[in-house]
Amino acid sequence: MLLDYESLKFVWWVLVGVLFIGFALTDGFDMGVGALLRIVGKTDDERRVAINTIAPHWDGNQVWLILAAGAIFAAWPITFGAAFSSFYWAMVLTLFSLFFRPVGFDYRSKLANPAWRNMWDWGLVLAGVVPPLVIGVAFGNLLLGVPFAFDDYMRLTSRGSLFALFHPFALVAGLVSLLMFMMQGATYLMLRTDEAVYQRAQKMAGLTALGVIVTFALAGIWLWLGIKGYVITEMPPKDALPNPINKVVTSMEGAWLANYHSYPYALAAPILGFVGALGVWLMARVGRAGLAFLFSSFSLIGIILTAGVSLFPFVMPSSLNPNHSLTVWDSASSHLTLNIMLWAALVFVPLIVLYTLWCYRMLWGKITLHFIRSNDHTAY
Amino acid sequence: MISQEVVDLSRLQFALTALYHFLFVPLTLGMTFLLAIMESVYVMTGKQVYKDMVQFWGKLFMINFALGVTTGLTMEFQFGTNWAYYSHYVGDVFGAPLAIEGLMAFFLESTFVGLFVFGWDRLSKVQHLVVTWLMALGTNFSALWILIANGWMQNPVGAEFSYETMRMEMVDFGAVLFNPVAQVKFVHTVAAGYVTGSMFVLGISAWYLLKKRDMGFAKRSFAIAAGFGMASILSVILLGDESGYEAGEVQKMKLAAIEAEWHTEPPPAGFNIIATPDQEKGENSYALKVPYVLGLIATRSLSEPVTGINDLVAQNEERIRRGMQAYGLFQKLRQGTASDADKQAFDTLKQDLGYGLLLKQYTEQVVDATEEQIKLAAKATVPHVASLFWAFRIMVAAGFTMLIVFALSFYFTAKRSAWNKPWLLRLAVFSIPLPWIAVETGWFVAEFGRQPWAIGEVLPTFLGTSTLSAVDLWGSIFGFVALYSILLIIEMYLMFKFARLGPSSLHTGRYYFEKLAGGGHTAHAYAQKLNDRV
Numbered sequence: 001m002l003l004d005y006e007s008l009k010f011v012w013w014v015l016v017g018v019l020f021i022g023f024a025l026t027d028g029f030d031m032g033v034g035a036l037l038r039i040v041g042k043t044d045d046e047r048r049v050a051i052n053t054i055a056p057h058w059d060g061n062q063v064w065l066i067l068a069a070g071a072i073f074a075a076w077p078i079t080f081g082a083a084f085s086s087f088y089w090a091m092v093l094t095l096f097s098l099f100f101r102p103v104g105f106d107y108r109s110k111l112a113n114p115a116w117r118n119m120w121d122w123g124l125v126l127a128g129v130v131p132p133l134v135i136g137v138a139f140g141n142l143l144l145g146v147p148f149a150f151d152d153y154m155r156l157t158s159r160g161s162l163f164a165l166f167h168p169f170a171l172v173a174g175l176v177s178l179l180m181f182m183m184q185g186a187t188y189l190m191l192r193t194d195e196a197v198y199q200r201a202q203k204m205a206g207l208t209a210l211g212v213i214v215t216f217a218l219a220g221i222w223l224w225l226g227i228k229g230y231v232i233t234e235m236p237p238k239d240a241l242p243n244p245i246n247k248v249v250t251s252m253e254g255a256w257l258a259n260y261h262s263y264p265y266a267l268a269a270p271i272l273g274f275v276g277a278l279g280v281w282l283m284a285r286v287g288r289a290g291l292a293f294l295f296s297s298f299s300l301i302g303i304i305l306t307a308g309v310s311l312f313p314f315v316m317p318s319s320l321n322p323n324h325s326l327t328v329w330d331s332a333s334s335h336l337t338l339n340i341m342l343w344a345a346l347v348f349v350p351l352i353v354l355y356t357l358w359c360y361r362m363l364w365g366k367i368t369l370h371f372i373r374s375n376d377h378t379a380y
Numbered sequence: 381m382i383s384q385e386v387v388d389l390s391r392l393q394f395a396l397t398a399l400y401h402f403l404f405v406p407l408t409l410g411m412t413f414l415l416a417i418m419e420s421v422y423v424m425t426g427k428q429v430y431k432d433m434v435q436f437w438g439k440l441f442m443i444n445f446a447l448g449v450t451t452g453l454t455m456e457f458q459f460g461t462n463w464a465y466y467s468h469y470v471g472d473v474f475g476a477p478l479a480i481e482g483l484m485a486f487f488l489e490s491t492f493v494g495l496f497v498f499g500w501d502r503l504s505k506v507q508h509l510v511v512t513w514l515m516a517l518g519t520n521f522s523a524l525w526i527l528i529a530n531g532w533m534q535n536p537v538g539a540e541f542s543y544e545t546m547r548m549e550m551v552d553f554g555a556v557l558f559n560p561v562a563q564v565k566f567v568h569t570v571a572a573g574y575v576t577g578s579m580f581v582l583g584i585s586a587w588y589l590l591k592k593r594d595m596g597f598a599k600r601s602f603a604i605a606a607g608f609g610m611a612s613i614l615s616v617i618l619l620g621d622e623s624g625y626e627a628g629e630v631q632k633m634k635l636a637a638i639e640a641e642w643h644t645e646p647p648p649a650g651f652n653i654i655a656t657p658d659q660e661k662g663e664n665s666y667a668l669k670v671p672y673v674l675g676l677i678a679t680r681s682l683s684e685p686v687t688g689i690n691d692l693v694a695q696n697e698e699r700i701r702r703g704m705q706a707y708g709l710f711q712k713l714r715q716g717t718a719s720d721a722d723k724q725a726f727d728t729l730k731q732d733l734g735y736g737l738l739l740k741q742y743t744e745q746v747v748d749a750t751e752e753q754i755k756l757a758a759k760a761t762v763p764h765v766a767s768l769f770w771a772f773r774i775m776v777a778a779g780f781t782m783l784i785v786f787a788l789s790f791y792f793t794a795k796r797s798a799w800n801k802p803w804l805l806r807l808a809v810f811s812i813p814l815p816w817i818a819v820e821t822g823w824f825v826a827e828f829g830r831q832p833w834a835i836g837e838v839l840p841t842f843l844g845t846s847t848l849s850a851v852d853l854w855g856s857i858f859g860f861v862a863l864y865s866i867l868l869i870i871e872m873y874l875m876f877k878f879a880r881l882g883p884s885s886l887h888t889g890r891y892y893f894e895k896l897a898g899g900g901h902t903a904h905a906y907a908q909k910l911n912d913r914v
Contacts, residue, residue, distance in 0.1 A: 059494060066482050066486060067483065067487070070456065070478045074476045075479075082468075085461055085847065088461050088856075092461065095454055095457055099867065102445075105446070153546060154547070155465055156847055158847055241544045242545055334542075334545070337472050341480070344479070348483035355492075359495050362499060362503060363502055
């Protein structure tokens, strides 16, 4: 075994975070471009410019999402079932919206009919707005606590409903997520387009950066003053066999900020979230696309880390029976499985990063109106 | 108590979405390999027509691929949304191959598919060829890991139940990887994919040949499809036979149900060609039997018996009784009132715990099950015989018909006369649906034949569900059916449109409609007009 059980449980918390970040950084701009499609592209050719900046890459990028879900399945199996079934309708609707991406990209430009193309454009907008919004709302609900509990055989009961998910705080979290994906999309478009599409993307990058700053601050203040967090008061040793109903948890004002008191350097996460977004705003103003994209990526990393660090060691707190909350220590897979998965990740993640970068390198460059017109039959 | 309606609806939703997903998967598996072969020929010979073949068949491949991706997402999400208890109970073993599939295969496939489509002008010939092969490799690795996961559902090796964590845990990853059921299924399934791709290319090429258009393009496509299809259909049938042998070893009930063999016969057992199984009475009211054949397929010997359904039920009844004891001990262990002797007793009985869980349909407590309930549970270990019996025969019939089609196509291609034989070309066109009939009935046999188990002899299907309401499920089933139907209609529309247009859709100026129309841009309109008359 590469690591002892306790360390391995922690490492998998980090790795799931890495996968979420991978998803947000890459598929984030695909969804952002989708959400912004009708804002940055006023004509069919302009929309095709935007679409073709991501056409070869969105599918590979989407695998980060699939892998994040798969890693949760393998590393925290009970959490996978509890989260996906408690958020049933949110997940199903996300899935439905995601259906429009593969077909939207591939089918849209196969026919010239404007109604056909408009229909798929709206499909792509939907698939760019719904998933980030729902993922953000889901994270908001994690911070609020989710109404579930287990029986003695670990069968879950859930008191949730789709409408209960839309607590105002969760909506703010959803907005943070949507705006940051749009920011990532706008800065990516700045990198890969020119002329009118570039200018609109530049404007949207600034606006969404401001939006991220405002909503992220609002969520932070709300979390600090208005939301009860959870604290473990008694639990088995961290390297014990996982049993999520064997601890004592209480809910307390300000508990979600406790980690920042114990580990002040963790404050780097929210600071990165703000500074990154501020950087995007500045760089968009001066037209530095590369730096804007880099700052946007930093901001996303900071915001995702903030959510993870605030919750730690919880991954899914229960409001129905806080003692049944799922944590890093008591919802993990067996030592052997975590170990095998770590090896697989150590071998394949660097490989994936390498060939993905090669793929971007080979297809890099600005997508122009001229490109679209001269590749009318092969471009998306 | 778990609502039976929720169980049935969860199964319905899973079956619908899985069967729908598998309309697109086999074509992806087969087409990526065919594209890689065609492109290899292009790079070796430098002939433009092979590049055109890769690009045109690649276009049709992508129309299909888009829906494969769309529907694949559903499969992964659904384990969590609809099978939460399943996810908890076996995620430690089952989740790992799925996650590794993402790491090793799905990234490869999805990243390089983008370069495959958009990289023609950016990559050198050899680079692009490597990309195409990597894409094909990715799709096939993907199938490997999925079938390792599925093979484990059929034959759960390398794992043990832990009462502390209340779930199955991995103890031997090597055993999970090299599970014989998984290995056999993998080759059988990917070869079925190659057959699907080959039949698709063969049939559409035959249609061009019948219409006497783009002959050079169509002949070459036909020839490659005939050759690759011939090799593939032989592997499918051979590995199908191997599957039968494996099932004889580890999934005796499934095998007996497929063959409608109710009573153990003196070996070697006969094979029912036609039968009318009566589930209630536990016998066939009519059967047409060939002696010896089943015994040979299932045991590869003349002396080993193939156990019949009714005898398996009797054995299962014993296992249910032991499962009740195991469950009683397990409850003590969970409550912390078990002695060391109890613990040892549990270890010897725990392989029958799953059988004890079968009783949860009738009584929450399991240990208080009545004689009648035990009998009911034992009888419920028999999957529905008639549907399996017939689905299996439809699959086999489709397989052997395809063997004939590919053999004839291959033979006459070798004799360079296939394109002059309208009867053969027509046969190829009308055979296009056969691989889909075979793969869908094949999966039905594999998964419906596994019932009542989600994980063979470990976790009954009804226990695996999430705690949802019937209303939730009706809603999501309605959504899936509506969206999937619309998407399928759109996909078929595009597929027919571009298949009819043929390589003229590449706008190279070299193909039929463009030559007819005398210019690139009116070709679409011209093709449309012609096709309306077809």
